[in-house]
Amino acid sequence: MSFALLSSVLVDGVTYAMILFMITVGLSMTMGLMRVVNLAHGAFAMLGGFLAASIPQRLGVPIGLGFVLAIALVALLALIFERTLLRRFYRRDDLDQMLVTIGLMFVATAAVNLMFGSSVTSVALPEAFGGSVDLGFRSIPRHRLIVVACGLLVVVVLWFAVDRSSFGIRVRAAVDNAPIARAIGIDTTKIYAATFAIGAALAALGGIAGAELLPMEPTYASKYLVILLAVVAVGGNGNLFGSFFAALLLGIVETSMKYMVPQLASAAFFLTMIVVLLLRPQGLFGRQA
Amino acid sequence: MTPRLQTRNLCHSFGGLAVTQNVTLSLPQGARTALIGPNGAGKTTLVNLLSGAIRPKSGDIQLDGRSIVQLPQYARVRSGIVRTFQISRLFKDLTVAENVKVAVLQRLRASMQWWPSPARSARVHDEVHETLGMLGLQPYANRVVGRLALGEQRLAEIALALAMKPEVLLLDEPGAGVPQGEGGRIMSAIESLPKDLSVLLIEHDMDLVFRFASHIIVLVAGAVMVEGTPQEVAANEQVKQIYFGRDGHHAQHSH
Amino acid sequence: MSAVIPPMVMAVPPRARPWTQLRAEIVLTLAGLLAFALFPQDLGLLTNMATMSIFALSLSLVLGQAGIATLGQAALYGAGAYVAGWTALYLTADPIVGLLLGGLGGGLIALLSGAVMLRSTKLTLVMLTIAVAQLLLELANWARWLTGGDDGLAGFEVAPLFGIWEFNFMGHTGYFYALGALVLVFFLVRNLVDSPFGLTARAIRQDPGRVQALGGRVYLHLLAVYTVGGVVAGLAGALTAQTSKVANLFMLDFTTSAGVVVMIVLGGTRRLSGAVLGTVAYMTIHHIASTLNPYHWLFVIGSMLIFVLIVLPEGLIGLLDRAAAYARRLGRKGGAR
Numbered sequence: 001m002s003f004a005l006l007s008s009v010l011v012d013g014v015t016y017a018m019i020l021f022m023i024t025v026g027l028s029m030t031m032g033l034m035r036v037v038n039l040a041h042g043a044f045a046m047l048g049g050f051l052a053a054s055i056p057q058r059l060g061v062p063i064g065l066g067f068v069l070a071i072a073l074v075a076l077l078a079l080i081f082e083r084t085l086l087r088r089f090y091r092r093d094d095l096d097q098m099l100v101t102i103g104l105m106f107v108a109t110a111a112v113n114l115m116f117g118s119s120v121t122s123v124a125l126p127e128a129f130g131g132s133v134d135l136g137f138r139s140i141p142r143h144r145l146i147v148v149a150c151g152l153l154v155v156v157v158l159w160f161a162v163d164r165s166s167f168g169i170r171v172r173a174a175v176d177n178a179p180i181a182r183a184i185g186i187d188t189t190k191i192y193a194a195t196f197a198i199g200a201a202l203a204a205l206g207g208i209a210g211a212e213l214l215p216m217e218p219t220y221a222s223k224y225l226v227i228l229l230a231v232v233a234v235g236g237n238g239n240l241f242g243s244f245f246a247a248l249l250l251g252i253v254e255t256s257m258k259y260m261v262p263q264l265a266s267a268a269f270f271l272t273m274i275v276v277l278l279l280r281p282q283g284l285f286g287r288q289a
Numbered sequence: 290m291t292p293r294l295q296t297r298n299l300c301h302s303f304g305g306l307a308v309t310q311n312v313t314l315s316l317p318q319g320a321r322t323a324l325i326g327p328n329g330a331g332k333t334t335l336v337n338l339l340s341g342a343i344r345p346k347s348g349d350i351q352l353d354g355r356s357i358v359q360l361p362q363y364a365r366v367r368s369g370i371v372r373t374f375q376i377s378r379l380f381k382d383l384t385v386a387e388n389v390k391v392a393v394l395q396r397l398r399a400s401m402q403w404w405p406s407p408a409r410s411a412r413v414h415d416e417v418h419e420t421l422g423m424l425g426l427q428p429y430a431n432r433v434v435g436r437l438a439l440g441e442q443r444l445a446e447i448a449l450a451l452a453m454k455p456e457v458l459l460l461d462e463p464g465a466g467v468p469q470g471e472g473g474r475i476m477s478a479i480e481s482l483p484k485d486l487s488v489l490l491i492e493h494d495m496d497l498v499f500r501f502a503s504h505i506i507v508l509v510a511g512a513v514m515v516e517g518t519p520q521e522v523a524a525n526e527q528v529k530q531i532y533f534g535r536d537g538h539h540a541q542h543s544h
Numbered sequence: 545m546s547a548v549i550p551p552m553v554m555a556v557p558p559r560a561r562p563w564t565q566l567r568a569e570i571v572l573t574l575a576g577l578l579a580f581a582l583f584p585q586d587l588g589l590l591t592n593m594a595t596m597s598i599f600a601l602s603l604s605l606v607l608g609q610a611g612i613a614t615l616g617q618a619a620l621y622g623a624g625a626y627v628a629g630w631t632a633l634y635l636t637a638d639p640i641v642g643l644l645l646g647g648l649g650g651g652l653i654a655l656l657s658g659a660v661m662l663r664s665t666k667l668t669l670v671m672l673t674i675a676v677a678q679l680l681l682e683l684a685n686w687a688r689w690l691t692g693g694d695d696g697l698a699g700f701e702v703a704p705l706f707g708i709w710e711f712n713f714m715g716h717t718g719y720f721y722a723l724g725a726l727v728l729v730f731f732l733v734r735n736l737v738d739s740p741f742g743l744t745a746r747a748i749r750q751d752p753g754r755v756q757a758l759g760g761r762v763y764l765h766l767l768a769v770y771t772v773g774g775v776v777a778g779l780a781g782a783l784t785a786q787t788s789k790v791a792n793l794f795m796l797d798f799t800t801s802a803g804v805v806v807m808i809v810l811g812g813t814r815r816l817s818g819a820v821l822g823t824v825a826y827m828t829i830h831h832i833a834s835t836l837n838p839y840h841w842l843f844v845i846g847s848m849l850i851f852v853l854i855v856l857p858e859g860l861i862g863l864l865d866r867a868a869a870y871a872r873r874l875g876r877k878g879g880a881r
Contacts, residue, residue: 035667085850094666094667096857098615099853100854102806102849103847106849107847110841114843222799226678229674229675233668233671263685263686266682267682270678270682273671274679277668278660342753363756363761374757378751379754380750380751382746390740391743391747394740394744395759395760400760401740401768402741403735403739405739453758
């Protein structure tokens with residue numbers, strides 16, 4: 001493999017991986033924490049992208065502010081969904097939980113189409129993100145570099161939050177043993193709501209950042225659902241670094257296949273997922289059930 | 290004569306915690322052995338090991354002199370070792386008769402049948418009602434288990450085990466949770482078990498234990514502390530310490 | 545309730561009176577005939593309803609009875625469709641052969657994938673079913689020369705049924721072919737569900753560990769159920785391919801798997817009739833809503849799903865049951881006077 005090919009695979013693969021990570025980390029946390037599979041998670045990324053595309057124009061605000069507002073709005077919508085609907089399903093069968101999130105995915109897809117039309121929408125980026133950066137051996141679009149930096153920033157911030165902060169400790173306690181956490185006074189209700197909303201916000205961020213590679217369209221949520229699930233399944237539920245490495249693994253595998261045998265790229269992706277799940281059902285980094 | 294079921298230096302641990310320590314016991318044919326001990330002593334774990342639900346870290350289990358420790362659960366059941374559960378594990382949406390039928394079908398290796406002959410169906414039907422009759426559950430045959438009172442559920446739990454026509458029966462607290470007055474039915478059900486059936490009974494209800502058992506094993510912290518006839522065990526100082534404490538009050542759960 | 549129950553109640557339910565036994569199948573046939581009489585212009589839709597009902601029955605067996613949570617049933621359905629197409633293209637245009645081979649194809653994929661997947665439980669299993677279906681889709685997409693890729697498999701002819709009835713643009717043959725298959729499959733699956741095999745499957749759904757403690761081999765039983773489900777789904781796929789003359793990648797898609805799950809949830813997962821009812825309801829709504837705006841359909845079905853999950857967990861069939869019980873109670877009160 002030539003160096004040029006390798007560097008392309010790495011750059012594109014890592015960029016793709018960072019996007020996947022940002023979108024899926026919230027899903028992984030939700031699954032680890034509340035044991036709920038939110039099949040509508042992709043919808044948060046989708047909404048983030050669509051809102052980011054339209055808010056700057058409609059409200060006449062600078063693009064950067066528009067992005068922030070989009071993310072905040074998605075977090076709010078997620079919070080509302082969790083409090084009104086999802087909460088009723090915590091004690092119900094796994095499949096029922098998944099089904100209600102499928103319902104949400106359908107509704108979100110329809111809503112997006114109604115509001116934004118059914119064609120692919122592009123997200124306008126701030127001027128500063130444009131152009132290329134010359135790294136010496138090759139040049140990379142500045143935007144991609146920012147995406148990678150963003151992803152790394154997210155993982156570092158989350159690591160501090162989960163590992164160091166009191167909120168993080170409470171989250172980890174709730175993941176470990178919810179009844180006991182409640183017994184010692186941890187308000188799991190608030191933790192669930194907060195985690196869900198933060199996960200949605202991160203997904204929105206990932207959606208916006210990744211709009212170049214994963215274009216915004218109403219079928220976004222169902223189209224990329226399986227990929228998102230694959231990353232979470234491979235990484236293990238509720239594991240931060242698991243998500244990160246799974247995203248890297250799957251992102252680079254698929255990207256390298258795209259360069260070498262493009263028609264089998266997706267097949268390779270899912271084959272990797274199946275192999276990992278069979279050998280380690282809890283994911284690469286998940287805890288043994 | 291070879292004992293029906295015996296263990297030799299059976300050991301098991303969960304992580305670093307030793308839950309079964311060098312347990313050596315034997316059940317003769319027709320045994321009426323009770324397994325008692327404080328909560329957390331590892332009694333249910335022992336039943337899990339004997340029935341094949343979990344594999345021990347070391348040690349041997351033998352049925353009629355043959356080592357069965359490598360046998361998976363279904364094979365042990367087919368060899369005649371059947372257990373019940375401390376918390377009833379019945380099929381909630383099925384009727385009592387259907388619950389027993391599931392067991393009978395397993396015993397007759399007929400669980401995969403798609404189109405049973407009338408003769409076959411009749412045979413299954415008869416066995417189901419024979420088993421129900423053994424425990425006085427006929428009136429509840431068509432009642433969905435989810436609607437049964439706890440006393441009947443515990444009887445149904447035993448019915449499932451008896452439907453398997455076991456050679457060795459491991460009863461895990463059959464009277465658990467049954468209110469004081471109803472314990473009698475469980476007791477008479479246990480007393481009418483076939484004489485050649487080897488029974489290991491886990492119980493906290495000492496009345497039941499002393500009425501039932503001809504041999505008692507006391508398990509503490511995963512190890513056999515003492516065993517013998519009921520009189521020997523009752524007279525044992527260490528046992529008294531555990532069950533009656535220093536003040537002579539019941540330190541065990543009272544019901 | 546009296547504690548003394550006369551011995552008659554204990555008798556084995558007789559298989560003696562076939563017409564009461566076949567109640568469901570008779571109703572289904574009559575409903576099918578009625579639909580034909582009432583909606584002669586919509587035979588395409590009705591035929592689809594029949595084939596999709598068979599698909600839903602396969603899932604009702606696998607998920608509703610045995611509790612195998614799968615979001616990848618489309619893999620087996622699509623497999624059946626492609627096999628039927630290949631049979632018509634390369635082997636024989638006889639529809640029955642294509643149908644049976646399609647069923648076999650679905651069953652084979654189910655057996656192979658199930659053997660690997662069914663050792664896992666719950667969440668891992670769902671993920672695996674999704675992944676396997678997606679893998680199959682990607683492979684089908686890649687093997688353009690075999691499957692026609694994005695364009696799908698088309699241009700195959702289907703010979704007259706039993707050599708007599710032609711499949712023509714009027715769609716009569718297609719409809720009765722599908723309806724006949726539906727009634728037959730319903731009969732077979734219902735017998736399976738009422739048999740020892742079905743009872744054991746239901747027990748496994750409720751407590752697999754308990755069945756194991758009774759000496760049952762849960763994995764093997766689930767594999768058997770999953771394989772039968774695969775055969776039925778394959779039959780459905782083959783029928784769809786034969787009546788619509790096309791097999792495409794969408795039949796393997798996650799959306800198709802999700803759709804059929806929604807259908808049985810709508811109708812009621814625990815009963816086979818729920819599968820048929822749910823399918824008819826789903827497709828009727830789809831038909832009406834999509835004439836408006838394709839995305840409105842998604843909105844309606846998403847809301848309906850959420851509504852059913854919260855308000856009607858037993859599905860539409862549960863609603864009918866409650867209505868029937870209410871009517872019976874009213875009748876009894878009237879009779880007592």
